[in-house]
Amino acid sequence: MSTASLGTPEQLRDPDYTPPLAKAVPLGVQHVLAMFVSNVTPAIIVAGAAGFGFGSNSPDFPSMIYMIQMAMVFAGVATLLQTVGVGPVGARLPIVQGTSFAFLPVMIPIVAGQGVSAMGALMTAALIGGLFHFSLGAVVGRIRHALPPLVTGLIVLMIGLALIKVGIQYAAGGVPAQGTPAFGSLANWSVALVVILVTLAVKFFTKGLLSVAAVLIGLMAGYVLALALGMVSFANIGRAAWFEAPSPFRWGFELNAAAIIGMCFMAVISAIETVGDVSGITKGGAGREATDREISGATYADGAGTAIAAVFGGLPNTSFSQNVGLIAMTGVMSRHVVTIGAIFLILAGLVPKVGAAISSVPITVLGGGVIVMFGMVAAAGVSMLADVNWNRRNLLIFAVALSVGLGLQLVPDALQHMPRTAQILLTSGLLPAAAIAIALNLLLPQEAADESAPEAARNLAEDMRGESRG
Known part of the structure; x- marks a missing residue:
């Protein structure tokens, strides 16, 4: 138009x-x-x-x-x-x-x-x-x-990392099916992969409305295959x-x-x-x-x-x-x-x-679509992080917040002795990571922006190695 x-x-x-x-x-x-x-x-x-x-x-x-x-x-x-x-x-x-x-x-x-x-x-x-x-x-x-x-x-x-697990579970057959013989079957993964491949093909090899609706078209392709498979x-x-x-x-x-x-x-x-x-x-x-x-x-x-x-x-x-x-x-x-x-x-x-x-x-059709969508959420976060000045201060803030948030998400039993309310809030990983990042960013003094990201990472690693030897 x-x-x-x-x-x-x-x-x-x-x-x-x-x-x-x-x-x-x-x-x-x-x-x-x-x-x-x-x-x-x-x-x-x-x-x-x-x-x-x-x-x-x-x-x-x-x-x-x-x-x-x-x-x-x-x-x-x-x-x-x-x-x-x-x-x-x-x-x-x-x-x-x-x-x-x-x-x-x-x-x-x-x-x-x-x-x-x-x-x-x-x-x-x-x-x-x-x-x-x-x-x-x-x-x-x-x-x-x-x-x-x-x-x-x-x-x-x-947010993206917390949701990617859901995408894989859905593509393999769904959370209710986990542990059953049908979970992770070739039929389930075939349908999910068709959704992913069609979405990518439409997104990058078409223009206009087709490109904008790539995920929807991918889901429709997966739906047709799922229909054929009963x-x-x-x-x-x-x-x-x-x-x-x-x-x-x-x-x-x-x-x-x-x-x-x-x-x-x-x-x-x-x-x-x-x-x-x-x-x-x-x-x-x-x-x-x-x-x-x-x-x-x-x-x-x-x-x-x-x-x-x-x-x-x-x-x-x-x-x-x-x-x-x-x-x-x-x-x-x-x-x-x-x-x-x-x-x-x-x-x-x-x-x-x-x-x-x-x-x-x-x-499983929805799983193929959400793998793409949730992956894009995580990728959007990486894109936003590209604007950060990666000096040692910011690397440490990111490292501590990510380690605690992702760690609690992967090992929720680490908080099994805490009240149920605290478990729900903390084991998502999202809230503790965000709280740590916000608090440290407000409390820690700013550092001169005189290092590139690779230099800051190398210097930080050398500092850590020196402390561990000491």
């Missing part, structure tokens, strides 16, 4: 401009395709971790369909808060909101194997975390200094209704200290991520810096969207970075285009048959 046919260069950089409807609708759908898989995947993973079943006839399986629905509905609602706005809430920019991967390392231990009994605590924590996130809108500009690339890069890297069941689609409205407090209201602390901590990380996305949109789409009102409005909308979603059984949401890149690629800054995409999401989410169709995707 030629940008010349959409409007003048000045119009395309204006968030309030609306392209002709015949062209605005395809652009809005394009935004939905770019974020769709990433948006529904966290709901599927949390439901699977809770034990709702995957492609099964378990009594709790309708809860998975409902969570997928709410992921779509409230991604659309949160996006409308950003694009249309209500008072100070919303950046009035083309920001696409969706369910956040970042919260998964905190959410999975809370619900693991607990079924619907844990969902009330999770949703209550998401509601409180969303309200806390909302409050950050008033101060987000003043806390950014505490989270430089050294800290944010480490946190994003730890892995797909359509039974749940036939049983699903055509319409279901969101239910407030579907799983009740329960206070859980570990869940609340984890959600509030991750809200800070999500708020900083949104600041980066807002800046990326204004720079890539309009060639200017984001205003303070846009940044605070976006943060308010982030928190409000999460809190509203939690009331109806939706997971925390955040701004989606892939759509920031899409705006830079299309050159269309119109917030009304994204509003159209949000309406499509809401309408699709109100139809349980859509959620049932998504849930019919075999877990």
Whole structure:
């Protein structure tokens, strides 16, 4: 689609401009395709971790369909808060909101194997975390200094590392199948590898919308192969209704200290991520810096969207970075285009048959997709760390935080004598790594930036060897 046919260069950089409807609708759908898989995947993973079943006839399986629905509905609602706005809430920019991967390392231990009994605590924590996130809108500009690339890069890297295990388990056949003969079978891995290979091929050998929707196309290819191998069941689609409205407090209201602390901590990380996305949109789409009102409005909308979603059984949401890149690629800054995409999401989410169709995707197909997506999360963290001045001070901060965080993640029994709340918070690895990095970065004196990264690493290693000999 030629940008010349959409409007003048000045119009395309204006968030309030609306392209002709015949062209605005395809652009809005394009935004939905770019974020769709990433948006529904966290709901599927949390439901699977809770034990709702995957492609099964378990009594709790309708809860998975409902969570997928709410992921779509409230991604659309949160996006409308950003694009249309209500008072100070919303950046009035083309920001696409969706369910956040970042919260998964905190959410999975809370619900693991607990079924619907844990969902009330999770949703209550998401509601409180969303309200806390909302409050950050008033101060987000003043806390950014505490989270430089050294800290944010480490946190994003730890999120990716914590989730990669889930991707491998899903590709091999799923957590429920672990330990069975079918787990890790050639059939499972063949399907997952097809997803990965098709995703890579489409991403690097096509352009435009096809390239943007590479993961979705990869999943479709894997789905076709799984269908041919007899892995797909359509039974749940036939049983699903055509319409279901969101239910407030579907799983009740329960206070859980570990869940609340984890959600509030991750809200800070999500708020900083949104600041980066807002800046990326204004720079890539309009060639200017984001205003303070846009940044605070976006943060308010982030928190409000999460809190509203939690009331109806939706997971925390955040701004989606892939759509920031899409705006830079299309050159269309119109917030009304994204509003159209949000309406499509809401309408699709109100139809349980859509959620049932998504849930019919075999877990090994999803595994191939999340291996790519979670690997990209870790790679994004590495990319952020490239901006760090790697002197000895920063190397030590990174080393200690990574060692403790990753170590606790790999050996959770190391904390078996601690209270259950502490175990949930610390064995994710994410919270201790982030807390250590933030504290050390604020407390340790700055070091002159006179060393390159290799030199600093060599000097640090020599210091360590000297101390061990002493």
